[in-house]
Amino acid sequence: MTRLFNNPAAFADEALEGFAAAHRRLVRRVPGGVVRATATATAPGQVAVVVGGGSGHYPAFSGLVGQGLAHGAAVGNVFASPSAQQVHQVARAAQSGGGVLLAFGNYAGDVLHFGQAAERLTAEGVPCATLAVTDDVSSAAAGESEKRRGVAGDLAVFKTAAAAAEAGLPLAEVVRLARLANARTRSFGIAFSGCTLPGADAPLFTVPAGRMAVGLGIHGEPGLAERPVPSADEAAELLVSTLLHELPEGMESPRGQRAGVILNGLGSVKYEELFVVYRQVARLLAEAGVETVDPEVGELVTSFDMAGVSLTLFWLTDELEPLWTAPAEAPAYRKGTVAPVAAGEPSAAAEPSATADPDPVENTAVPEASEPSRAAARTALAALGAIEATVRAHADELGRIDAVAGDGDHGIGMRRGSEAAHAAGRRALERGAGAGTLLHHAADAWADRAGGTSGALWGVILRALGTALGDTERPDAHAVSVGVDAAADGVMRLGKAETGDKTMVDALVPFADALSDAVGGGAPLAAAWDTAATAADAAAAATAGLLPRLGRARPHAEKSLGTPDAGAVSLALIVRAVHGALAGATAKPTAESTA
Template identity: 40%
Template sequence: MTARTKKIMNAPENIISEMIEGMVGAHPDLLRVEGATGRAIVAVDGPRQGKVGIVVGGGSGHEPAFAGYVGRGLADAAAVGNVFASPSPEQIMDAARAANGGEGVIFLYGNYSGDVMNFDMAAEELASIGVAVKSIQVTDDVASAPKERANERRGIAGDFFVFKIAGAAADRLLSLEEVERVARRANASTRTMGVALSACSLPQTRKPNFEIPADEMEVGMGLHGEPGIRRATLETADELATDLVGAILGDLDLRKGDEVAVLVNGLGSTAQMELYLLHRKTRYILADAGIRIAHSWVGEYATSLEMAGASITLMKLDDELRTLLYHPCRTPALTVGDLAAAGAARQARAATVEVHNDEKTVSNDRKELATSGDITPDIFRRMMRNVGKVIVTEKDWLSELDGVIGDGDHGVTMEIGWIAVGKALDAAPEDRTIEAICKRMAKAFLDAVGASSGPLYATAFLRAGTAVGERLNLDASALANWIAAASQGIQDRGRAAPGDKTMVDAWAPAADAAKASAAKGASSLDVIDAAVASAKDGMEKTANIAARRGRSSKLGERSLGHIDPGAASTYLTLRAMGEALREALG
């Protein structure tokens, strides 16, 4: 039995809100909270009229990233997600509203599917009301994809340099296009390689996400605690630095006479002594190659909870990037230049743009809706409530599956989402149609979760509700249409297909089976039973698939033999729907 880890905390469900309260309370001269979600941390003297707004963000657990880089001369605001989970679109929009000075907003975040989907949805919402938005995904992780597919790489500690350059460019009042240009240049000039010596554990589970023997290390780990690309025997500091820097030099076009900035970053529980050993060897390697170090940072700048390990990041400099690197900034985690002594004059708060994302009501007259079918809105609610009950019961299993090939938070994320759905169902008027219930579920799940599951399930609920929008009750055919629309919504939003080792590998066969069963004149129970059986089969087959999408795609063949956690939660979802329907129909 795996021993549980120790953490200094109160209730796990309050850890983010209490962390934000503690952080802002510790830096009242630098930070404030804005927006209804309580998840947008804003620079006291950053946003201002006529300046491009810089919004960074991502999951919690990486402190001081991301909110630690909010302050004058760097980021104007940070959207704070749950542990290892992307912030939701509404949380991102709270940050964007606070950062908007009328010249547009730039989103900066690591290249993870959940972050991409949530920031894209926020950008779409802002664009619809006339706010210009540019999105830049940081892709510095050498280990996560080959050079020819650099756009697929993860963003890890390189966030530090890309955020710094973008923030400086915006503070110098460059245009939206110019800030975007230099930020992309910084990203293209930055590479990172890292190693983990021990796993981290989530506050909700307090179990290591994976196991590393005492004499081994995980090379190329992800910032969310995902396993790396290979296991290797533990090396000395010099050997490790040689491997990490060597991988970067083999990927980044550096020549004799070039200049770089260096970041040696600890992942949460690595002693500063060890980090300096890595920097020592890094300095020798670069000197031997005729590469000059302009400036070095050694410490914890992008962590992974209590993971032991480190990463090394190099950014190749030119005159423009060097100037922006040295541009003054003052934030809780980084201070550069004159602002350290003088502070920054408080500026007028930026003009903000209101973005409303209220639940859209369904205008259909109930009298005009089809009433045939045995699944009433009340029974549908019971089906959805049972999904939440089953997910909460099975959350540890889902997180254990995810800990092997992902970041270990899938069960926690699904629990948070379905608890929010349950509260939304409790608050919904009794006369809501199934379409209206689905819309309410979508907003609740998205606002609560973020991560990749938030946009995926929100899109699934919206598409499924729309597919049955002309019905009051669902018959067998309508139930099949609901499942098929949910499946297609997930495929469209996540750009995944069957065979990619994702939840689609359970949703797609379930949808096909449901449609085939309904076409034969089967009952609603027969339709859901067919869907459940095919979802289970699809889930089990994912163990024989090498991941091609999502965070586990970086593991390639190492993901073989393990069930995809998203497919597992899909199976549980459909199974719970069937159980509740069977009970309701007697």
């Protein structure tokens, strides 16, 4: 388990701070993550490969920043994607005029946030492309490879893209080669115990004594099946046979092929154990006629203290092999000898102040607001305070629910997001903000601080409400209902979820519909909200009977049956807490008109 920490919610930030201090020669911290340490480490006009994902996987992702590897890494909260703002900040600090490739594992939060960052970069005139790594064969069938998650195969794809960029190839060629590498990479993993998040008193999943989990994820997701604990040779045979069973398109036989090999420790399997397994992996691949090229054995993509291993086969071609074997030097990965970097001062493009605003919400102008809107902003701030208190009180419960078939990070992410939103709202109110601007500031802070899918979606919800309320008119029940309807539409559009998918949407849509009906029937806002909150609570409870069709829980659908969706539960808790703030506002004569 993770024993050394301070505040669990600050663990990722403090770990990144210590990492950057320990590797100042190679990396430099910028808002959102790290980039290469010197401006001269990246040639002007070179494509920048920016990778990223949640914390808890070291040496992925920050440990892979350096010559011959990534130009920068955006680092999110524990097991949660970095926010779009973080990705954008790191990319701006890393780019040197040749465009940017954003590469990440195929998880819903990463797809959302990296995609939003790419859109923003493109709008700013920075050529940008994205690539989601999909190497885990256990997470979807071969015919649905686009649904597979990215695990240790990240390294093969990142290394290919970065070496292509280092060779001076243009963005289109870097993207093409990275996609080719992704299409020719397969991974499979096993585990003997789950991992424990900082501050948690139990692992995200457990494996019975004498058994092992097969086909697990790197975020503490449980395996798809269990088998008896094998010997080292038997484990090697399972890993190799599984991957040889599915070859890249157009490859009829492994015989005569060349492959990069990664035997990856997930956290607490020691190097000596990995070498015992690898001796048999090497024998089995040789017997199958596969020639291994520059194999990697060690911890490359971890999951805190998870006891497990994964095997990756990267099927090489004549153009991929030189990129796999090219030299690289990063804090946690070295191969060959990189060309010396000339000493020099960081360029203006590399300065954090020139490329990234450390607090974009704080420095956003606050437009003039009417007194009725400022009064409504006080009610909105009270609601944000109630949200923060409710999330804090239920964070552990939300994490336990999420861990049944997911990664258990929902409570931590919601706590970070709600705290940031409340603080941003308070600062906005102090600067005279109306209800709309206050909620917009809170939305940006929630999305940026929480990251992950829930961070992006709660940012959408608060921003939609803020847009509907505005800063000039006196908000009424109809305006709030319109904002909630827009929030539901935005969440479904961004998250690509529908009712029945076992997500937040299953509580949000019934809440929006009930609120609209009650307001349309003439009910005051507080009473209408109460009715809608009751509908949301019932809908959230009903998700226990659904099977997930999206997100990290999808591969573990049967495990989640009987447990409600964490996102739906948190939404139901939040709207009930907001009702308390609305009821309190209507009880005050000065706030009567704002409720």
